[in-house]
Amino acid sequence: xxxxxxxxxxxxxxxxxxxxxxxxxxxxxxxxxxxxxxxxxxxxxxxxxxxxxxxxxxxxxxxxxxxxxxxxxxxxxxxxxxxxxxxxxxxxxxxxxxxxxxxxxxxxxxxxxxxxxxxxxxxxxxxxxxxxxxxxxxxxxxxxxxxxxxxxxxxxxxxxxxxxxxxxxxxxxxxxxxxxxxxxxxxxxxxxxxxxxxxxxxxxxxxxxxxxxxxxxxxxxxxxxxxxxxxxxxxxxxxxxxxxxxxxxxxxxxxxxxxxxxxxxxxxxxxxxxxxxxxxxxxxxxxxxxxxxxxxxxxxxxxxxxxxxxxxxxxxxxxxxxxxxxxxxxxxxxxxxxxxxxxxxxxxxxxxxxxxxxxxxxxxxxxxxxxxxxxxxxxxxxxxxxxxxxxxxxxxxxxxxxxxxxxxxxxxxxxxxxxxxxxxxxxxxxxxxxxxxxxxxxxxxxxxxxxxxxxxxxxxxxxxxxxxxxxxxxxxxxxxxxxxxxxxxxxxxxxxxxxx
Numbered sequence: 001x002x003x004x005x006x007x008x009x010x011x012x013x014x015x016x017x018x019x020x021x022x023x024x025x026x027x028x029x030x031x032x033x034x035x036x037x038x039x040x041x042x043x044x045x046x047x048x049x050x051x052x053x054x055x056x057x058x059x060x061x062x063x064x065x066x067x068x069x070x071x072x073x074x075x076x077x078x079x080x081x082x083x084x085x086x087x088x089x090x091x092x093x094x095x096x097x098x099x100x101x102x103x104x105x106x107x108x109x110x111x112x113x114x115x116x117x118x119x120x121x122x123x124x125x126x127x128x129x130x131x132x133x134x135x136x137x138x139x140x141x142x143x144x145x146x147x148x149x150x151x152x153x154x155x156x157x158x159x160x161x162x163x164x165x166x167x168x169x170x171x172x173x174x175x176x177x178x179x180x181x182x183x184x185x186x187x188x189x190x191x192x193x194x195x196x197x198x199x200x201x202x203x204x205x206x207x208x209x210x211x212x213x214x215x216x217x218x219x220x221x222x223x224x225x226x227x228x229x230x231x232x233x234x235x236x237x238x239x240x241x242x243x244x245x246x247x248x249x250x251x252x253x254x255x256x257x258x259x260x261x262x263x264x265x266x267x268x269x270x271x272x273x274x275x276x277x278x279x280x281x282x283x284x285x286x287x288x289x290x291x292x293x294x295x296x297x298x299x300x301x302x303x304x305x306x307x308x309x310x311x312x313x314x315x316x317x318x319x320x321x322x323x324x325x326x327x328x329x330x331x332x333x334x335x336x337x338x339x340x341x342x343x344x345x346x347x348x349x350x351x352x353x354x355x356x357x358x359x360x361x362x363x364x365x366x367x368x369x370x371x372x373x374x375x376x377x378x379x380x381x382x383x384x385x386x387x388x389x390x391x392x393x394x395x396x397x398x399x400x401x402x403x404x405x406x407x408x409x410x411x412x413x414x415x416x417x418x419x420x421x422x423x424x425x426x427x428x429x430x431x432x433x434x435x436x437x438x439x440x441x442x443x444x445x446x447x448x449x450x451x452x453x454x455x456x457x458x459x460x461x462x463x464x465x466x467x468x469x470x471x472x473x474x475x476x477x478x479x480x481x482x483x484x485x486x487x488x489x490x491x492x493x494x495x496x497x498x499x500x
Contacts, residue, residue, distance in 0.1 A: 006038025014056035018063030031297040042071040085187035100145040121176040147181035158216040163233025264379030269331040278307040329378035389460040401463035405453040412488040419484035458487035
C-alpha cells in the first residue's frame with residue numbers, strides 16, 4: 001500500500017435496502033480510514049434511474065447511521081457527474097483507445113454467439129478497423145453506436161497486486177471490448193466508477209470479490225487516461241449455509257441490515273458480528289468495541305476464503321446466525337444500563353406497554369427491573385415478549401409452566417398464604433422475601449421449591465427467570481400480593497369448573 005493520505009469509499013447502488021454484504025464493505029472501509037487517520041467517502045451510484053429510489057437511498061443512509069459509520073464529506077451522487085464521464089469517454093475515443101461500434105443489436109448478438117462458440121471474447125473487428133474519419137461521418141449522420149474500449153490485441157495482460165489475494169493478472173485475450181457509453185450516450189458503470197474514484201482521489205478501492213473481474217477493465221481505463229491507479233483489495237464473499245451467494249432475491253430479509261435493527265439487535269453487536277465475517281484480529285477475540293476494531297483492523301487480516309452466514313430460512317426462530325444472537329445477548333447484558341433504558345422504553349412504547357410512571361415515581365423500579373431481566377435476553381424485543389409481565393398486568397400464563405408448577409392441589413392456599421404474609425410483613429427486602437417463601441413452604445410441609453416455582457409462575461406466567469427473591473423485590477410488594485391472590489383465585493375457579 002502507498003503512503004498517500006488514505007481516502008476510501010463506499011459506493012452502493014440504491015436499488016433496495018442495505019445488504020449485509022454491503023454493510024460489511026462499508027464497515028471495512030470505515031475501519032481502515034479510521035485506523036489510518038484517513039477519509040471515508042460515500043458515493044451513491046444512482047445512474048440506473050428505473051431502479052434507484054429515494055427510499056433506497058434513505059435506507060442506505062439510515063443503515064450506515066445505525067451502524068455508526070459516519071462519512072467525512074458530502075455524499076457524491078454519480079448521476080450528477082455523467083457529463084464528466086462522457087468527456088472521459090470522448091478523450092479515449094480521440095486517443096484511439098476506444099471506438100464506435102455501429103453494430104445493430106442482432107448483429108452484436110450474432111457475433112457474441114460466434115465468439116462464445118469459438119471460445120473468444122467479444123471483438124467488433126470490423127468496427128475496430130474503421131478509420132477515424134469514417135467513424136465520425138457515420139456518427140454525425142445519426143447512426144447509433146456503442147462506444148467500446150479497444151482492448152489491446154496481440155498478447156499482454158492487465159495486472160495488479162490485490163491487497164487480499166496478492167499478484168493477479170488476466171490476459172487481454174480474456175477481456176472483451178467492453179462498453180463505455182451506451183447507444184443513448186449514457187455512461188456505463190465501468191467508466192463511471194473509474195471517473196468518480198479518480199475525481200474523489202480514492203487511494204484504495206476495498207470492495208467485494210464479485211468486482212474482481214471488473215478491476216482488470218478499470219485498470220485499462222486508468223492507464224489509457226494517464227490517471228494514477230489506486231490500490232485494490234477484494235473481500236471474500238458472504239455465503240448462505242448452502243454455500244450460495246447471499247442475495248436479496250433468494251434469501252429475503254435475512255440480508256437486510258434494517259431487519260436486524262427492527263428485530264431488536266443492537267448496532268454495536270451487529271457491527272461487531274459483521275466485522276468478523278471474513279476478517280480476524282489475529283487472535284481469539286470475538287467481543288470487540290469499536291475502538292478495538294479500529295485499532296486491530298488491517299487489510300492483511302482479511303481472509304481469502306469466503307465467509308458463511310449461518311441461518312435457517314425455513315425456521316423463523318433461526319432467521320439469523322446464532323453467533324449474532326449470542327453476541328447481541330452479550331452486549332445487552334453488559335452495556336451501560338443508562339444506554340439500554342432508552343432502547344427498552346422505545347420497544348415498550350411501540351408495543352403500547354410504556355407508562356410514564358416509569359420515568360417519574362417508578363423510575364428506579366424500572367431501572368432495577370431492566371437490570372434484573374436483561375441477562376436472559378438476546379434482543380431488545382425480548383423485553384416486550386418475555387419481559388412483558390414485568391411492565392404490565394396484561395400477561396398470560398404459559399400452559400406448560402402452569403402444568404409443571406401450579407398443579408399441586410394445595411397451590412391456591414400456598415399462594416394466598418404467601419400473599420398474606422407479604423402484605424403484613426413489617427419490611428420488604430431480599431432476606432424478608434426469602435424467609436417468608438421458605439416459611440410458608442415449611443409450615444405447609446412442602447419443599448421450598450414447590451412454593452418458589454409456583455409463586456414464580458403466578459408472578460410472571462413463566463417457569464424460568466431471574467432469582468425468585470430478586471424478582472419479588474423488583475416487582476414490588478403490592479404487585480406481588482395482587483398477582484399471587486389473582487392466580488390463587490384463578491386456580492380455584494378452574495378447578496371448580498372442572499368438577500362441576
